[in-house]
Amino acid sequence: MLSPLDPIALQRLLDQVAADAPSHFGEGKVADYIPALAEVPPDGFGIAICDVQGNVYSAGDGGKAFSIQSISKVINLVIAMQRLEEDDIWTRVGREPSGQAFNSIVQLEVEKGVPRNPFINAGAVLITDILVSRIMSIHWVLREQARRLAGNPDINFDARVARSEMDHKARNASLAYLMKAYGNLQGNVDEVLDLYFHGCALAMSCVDVARAFAFLANRGVSPLDGSVVLAPHKNRQLNALLLTCGLYDAAGDFAWRVGLPGKSGVGGGIVAIVPGQMSICVWSPRLDTYGNSVAGLRALETLVNGLGVAPLG
Numbered sequence: 338m339l340s341p342l343d344p345i346a347l348q349r350l351l352d353q354v355a356a357d358a359p360s361h362f363g364e365g366k367v368a369d370y371i372p373a374l375a376e377v378p379p380d381g382f383g384i385a386i387c388d389v390q391g392n393v394y395s396a397g398d399g400g401k402a403f404s405i406q407s408i409s410k411v412i413n414l415v416i417a418m419q420r421l422e423e424d425d426i427w428t429r430v431g432r433e434p435s436g437q438a439f440n441s442i443v444q445l446e447v448e449k450g451v452p453r454n455p456f457i458n459a460g461a462v463l464i465t466d467i468l469v470s471r472i473m474s475i476h477w478v479l480r481e482q483a484r485r486l487a488g489n490p491d492i493n494f495d496a497r498v499a500r501s502e503m504d505h506k507a508r509n510a511s512l513a514y515l516m517k518a519y520g521n522l523q524g525n526v527d528e529v530l531d532l533y534f535h536g537c538a539l540a541m542s543c544v545d546v547a548r549a550f551a552f553l554a555n556r557g558v559s560p561l562d563g564s565v566v567l568a569p570h571k572n573r574q575l576n577a578l579l580l581t582c583g584l585y586d587a588a589g590d591f592a593w594r595v596g597l598p599g600k601s602g603v604g605g606g607i608v609a610i611v612p613g614q615m616s617i618c619v620w621s622p623r624l625d626t627y628g629n630s631v632a633g634l635r636a637l638e639t640l641v642n643g644l645g646v647a648p649l650g
């Protein structure tokens with residue numbers, strides 16, 4: 338087994354994974370239901386690791402910013418878990434895998450406007466509704482959270498992506514209105530969607546994302562500045578949700594292949610957590626039918642095998 342803390346071997350492995358990535362560039366396609374994302378050149382690849390000492394390793398386009406999309410749902414949930422009571426959150430959204438596409442409306446009607454979990458679109462929109470109603474200057478708070486977690490004051494919203502999502506909001510708006518019809522979503526739908534889309538439009542690199550999520554590998558403490566992001570029991574809960582729900586209806590297959598808590602986004606990013614050791618972020622824009630990066634998934638499989646990390650045994 339390769340020690341993940343051996344810097345030279347770790348860098349060599351990342352370089353190897355990045356060199357192998359182009360062999361998957363023909364597979365999958367870039368998200369085109371958000372026009373601003375369809376413009377992203379499809380054949381890029383980046384990877385970064387942040388270990389629990391805060392050391393960062395990267396390869397390929399690991400420093401290039403991409404649209405984090407659904408990875409932002411974790412940042413929103415962290416803000417909610419930091420600032421609100423458990424009942425404020427978990428009476429309005431569930432904690433079970435949905436087994437449905439990330440933007441499906443089917444289950445939401447059957448289950449009377451209560452989303453299965455905070456990572457499907459309906460659940461994430463509901464979390465943003467809670468944030469909008471409870472937290473002043475929440476756009477600012479969200480951006481500051483991303484900046485502080487990543488230790489990068491230059492992180493920003495990509496206004497074009499946010500606009501493009503708002504211009505093509507029909508499906509998310511329908512989820513929001515259905516939840517409003519059931520009395521679960523309480524705010525103004527466009528205001529709620531505006532925050533949700535701005536989170537999705539955060540532009541961050543693999544290095545940023547790996548640094549920002551390293552606390553999840555470190556019992557809730559940021560290895561960058563020693564600050565407590567989440568209490569240990571909440572950190573464990575969030576990792577459990579990421580393992581069971583982070584990749585939507587592909588969560589079971591991801592657990593099977595990679596065996597780590599993770600979260601994907603249709604910008605092509607995937608973040609994965611090795612508890613006690615490191616966070617990993619991969620990015621490559623071509624997606625499979627579940628909305629998950631094809632080359633990113635392959636890279637994670639290769640990496641966990643190469644590192645010999647297996648928290649599930």
Ligand code: DON
Nearest residue numbers: 406407439537601602603628
């Ligand atoms: O709302 C949407 O559909 C996108 N802004 C985010 C979806 C997403 O990233 C799903 N992840 N794989």
